[in-house]
Amino acid sequence: MSLQATTSQTVGPFFQIGLARFYIDDLTGLGFSGETIEIEGRVFDGDGQPVPDGVIEIWQADAQGKYAHPEFSEEPKSIQKNDLKPKGHAQAQQVRAEFRGFGRVPTQADGSFRFKTIKPGRVSAPDGTLQAPHIAISIFTRGLLRRLVTRIYFPDEPSNAEDFALKLVEAARRHTLIAKKLRPGRLEWNVVLQGVDETVFFDC
Amino acid sequence: MMQGMAKFHGYRRADPGTQPDHLHPPYVSSIKRAPSRPLVYLPHTLSEVTGPSFDSSAIDVKASDLTRQHHGEPLGERIIVSGRVLDEDGRPAAHTLIEVWQANAAGRYRHNVDQHNAPLDPNFEGSGHTLTDEQGNFRFITIRPGAYPWRNHYNAWRPAHIHFSVFGPAFATRLITQMYFPGDALLPFDPIFNCTADERARNRLISLFDWETTVCEQSLGYRFDIILSGRDSTPWEK
Numbered sequence: 451m452s453l454q455a456t457t458s459q460t461v462g463p464f465f466q467i468g469l470a471r472f473y474i475d476d477l478t479g480l481g482f483s484g485e486t487i488e489i490e491g492r493v494f495d496g497d498g499q500p501v502p503d504g505v506i507e508i509w510q511a512d513a514q515g516k517y518a519h520p521e522f523s524e525e526p527k528s529i530q531k532n533d534l535k536p537k538g539h540a541q542a543q544q545v546r547a548e549f550r551g552f553g554r555v556p557t558q559a560d561g562s563f564r565f566k567t568i569k570p571g572r573v574s575a576p577d578g579t580l581q582a583p584h585i586a587i588s589i590f591t592r593g594l595l596r597r598l599v600t601r602i603y604f605p606d607e608p609s610n611a612e613d614f615a616l617k618l619v620e621a622a623r624r625h626t627l628i629a630k631k632l633r634p635g636r637l638e639w640n641v642v643l644q645g646v647d648e649t650v651f652f653d654c
Numbered sequence: 655m656m657q658g659m660a661k662f663h664g665y666r667r668a669d670p671g672t673q674p675d676h677l678h679p680p681y682v683s684s685i686k687r688a689p690s691r692p693l694v695y696l697p698h699t700l701s702e703v704t705g706p707s708f709d710s711s712a713i714d715v716k717a718s719d720l721t722r723q724h725h726g727e728p729l730g731e732r733i734i735v736s737g738r739v740l741d742e743d744g745r746p747a748a749h750t751l752i753e754v755w756q757a758n759a760a761g762r763y764r765h766n767v768d769q770h771n772a773p774l775d776p777n778f779e780g781s782g783h784t785l786t787d788e789q790g791n792f793r794f795i796t797i798r799p800g801a802y803p804w805r806n807h808y809n810a811w812r813p814a815h816i817h818f819s820v821f822g823p824a825f826a827t828r829l830i831t832q833m834y835f836p837g838d839a840l841l842p843f844d845p846i847f848n849c850t851a852d853e854r855a856r857n858r859l860i861s862l863f864d865w866e867t868t869v870c871e872q873s874l875g876y877r878f879d880i881i882l883s884g885r886d887s888t889p890w891e892k
Contacts, residue, residue, distance in 0.1 A: 453742045453881045455666075457673055457850045457859060459832040460681075461817070464763040467781045468755025468817055472712075496686040503767070509705060509825050519704035528707035548776070552706035573700045576664075586701045586825050593683030595674035595849050597828060599696070618694050643687045653693035654702055654826055 460534030461590040463503045465557060466577065474533060474553045477508065477567040482549050484513025484568035489602065489637045491628060492561040493591070500561025504591035506641075508553035508565060510584075515571030518551045527551075557591075571605060575614035582609035582616065589641060599654040602639050603628045615652070623650050664698030665826040665883040671852040680845035682806050698826055705824040708751040710785060720754075720796040726860040728778035730797030732760025732873040735833070735861065738790040739745060739820055742884030746790025747827075752880075753783045753819040754794060761800030770802050793871065801840055813840035813847060822882040833878045834860045 461469075478486055493501040511517045518527030527548045551570075554565045582603055582639040589598040603610055605628055610616055616624050626649045629637035641649050676688035687722050696702070721728055735754075739747040757763050757780060760772040778797065786792045799814050815832040822828065834841060841847050841860070850856040858881075867875030 451738060453666055453744060454672055454855060455883045456831055456881045457855045458751060458830060459674075459849075459859065461830050463767050464676070464755060464765040465817070467765055468753045468819060471783060472751075472753070477752055496690070496767060499686075501687070506826070509701070511701070512754070517700065517704040518706070521742060528709040528809065529712050530709045533713040534712060548876055550706065555755075559741060562656075575699050576697055581699060581701070584701065586824070590830055591687060593681070593687035594676065595678055595681065595684060595846070596676060598829065612697060618696065625781055644690050648689060648691050650691075651689050651693050652696035653697070654696050
C-alpha cells in the first residue's frame with residue numbers, strides 16, 4: 451500500500467523566524483574553479499507590485515557540472531556549520547572548502563534579492579544530451595500555496611539553443627528564464643509571478 | 655564517467671487533488687500571486703533528483719526544544735511533536751533537515767510584520783530545527799501555538815498550526831507545509847487548510863493526539879508524519 455505525499459501549505463508571512471538560520475547568499479569559496487557571478491533581481495506580483503515576503507532557494511552544480519549529492523559523490527559535501535553566518539556577521543565564519551550548491555535568500559521590502567555564486571557547468575539530461583548551464587530555483591511566498599519551480603539560464607550561452615528543459619518551453623517565453631547581463635560578472639533575473647511576461651514555472 | 659550517466663529514477667507526481675492549486679480565491683493573497691499560465695511539465699533531470707544535505711555540525715542540538723531557548727520557560731501548554739519523514743513507499747528520509755516556526759501561546763509571532771495585539775513571550779522564539787535520524791524520526795518539544803486573527807476576510811482566524819519545512823533527498827521532494835491540531839473548531843473555516851480539494855489529503859495535515867509520546871505530568875504528545883514524493887519505479891532511458 452503506497453502512502454501519499456503530504457499536501458503543501460503556504461510559507462506564510464513569518465517564515466524568517468524558521469528559515470533565517472540557513473539563509474546563504476554567497477555560495478562561493480576560495481579555491482573553487484569557475485566564474486564568480488552575482489545575480490540580482492526582483493519578484494513581482496500580478497499587479498506589478500514587488501513581493502517583499504518571499505524566499506528563493508538555489509540549487510546548482512559546480513563549475514565542472516557535479517552536484518554535491520551523496521548519490522553522485524563519496525566526499526561529504528553537506529552543509530556544515532562553517533557555511534552559515536553567525537548572527538550579526540556579514541560573512542560565514544570560514545571559507546568553505548567544498549562547493550555545496552545550495553543557497554537561500556529572502557526578498558527585501560522592494561522585492562529584491564541577490565546572491566553570489568559560480569557559474570555551474572553542464573550536467574546530463576535524461577535523453578543523453580548535456581543541459582545548458584542553469585540554476586534550479588524554488589520560490590516560496592505568502593500567497594503561494596505550493597512552491598514555484600523555475601530555472602535561471604545564462605546569456606551568451608550557445609548551448610541554450612539545444613537545452614532539454616528550454617526546448618519544452620514555447621519560444622516566446624524562453625527569455626523569462628535567461629538572465630540579462632548587467633556588466634561582466636553581474637546578471638539580472640526578475641520573477642513575474644503572474645500576468646504579461648509571466649516567468650515560466652515548471653511542474654516538477 | 656560523466657556524472658549522472660547511470661540510469662536514475664525521477665520522483666512521482668502528486669495524485670490529482672491531493673496538492674493545492676496555485677489559485678485558491680478564498681485565500682485572497684493567492685489571487686495576485688498564483689501563476690496564470692499552465693506549468694510546463696519538466697521530466698526530472700539530474701538537477702531535480704539531487705538536492706542539498708545538511709551536516710550535523712550545522713545543527714544546533716538545542717534547537718529541537720523550543721521551550722529551552724531562554725532563561726525562563728515560555729508560557730503555554732507544553733507539547734511534544736514527533737513523527738517520521740517517509741517517502742510514498744514508506745522508506746525513511748534519513749538525516750534530512752526539518753525547520754519549524756510558530757506563534758506563541760497567545761497567537762503572536764516574534765516577527766516585525768506581526769501586528770496582532772497579543773503579547774510577545776520573552777521566553778519564546780518560536781523557531782526550531784533538527785535532522786531526522788536514520789529511520790526518519792524527529793521530535794520537537796514546544797508549546798501549543800495560539801490561534802490568531804488575520805485580514806483575509808472579516809473576523810478571519812487561523813487555526814493553531816506549526817509550519818514545517820522539509821528537504822528530503824532531492825530538489826523534487828522539497829516541501830513546506832503546516833501541521834494542525836485535532837478538534838480545532840477553526841479548521842472548517844480556514845481557507846489555507848481547505849485549499850486542498852481532496853478531503854483525506856488535507857486531513858492528513860491534522861496531527862494525531864498520541865498517548866505513546868505523552869509524558870506523564872510533563873507534556874502532551876502529538877504525532878505528525880510527513881510523506882515526501884516517492885521514486886518512480888521505472889528509470890529514465892533514452
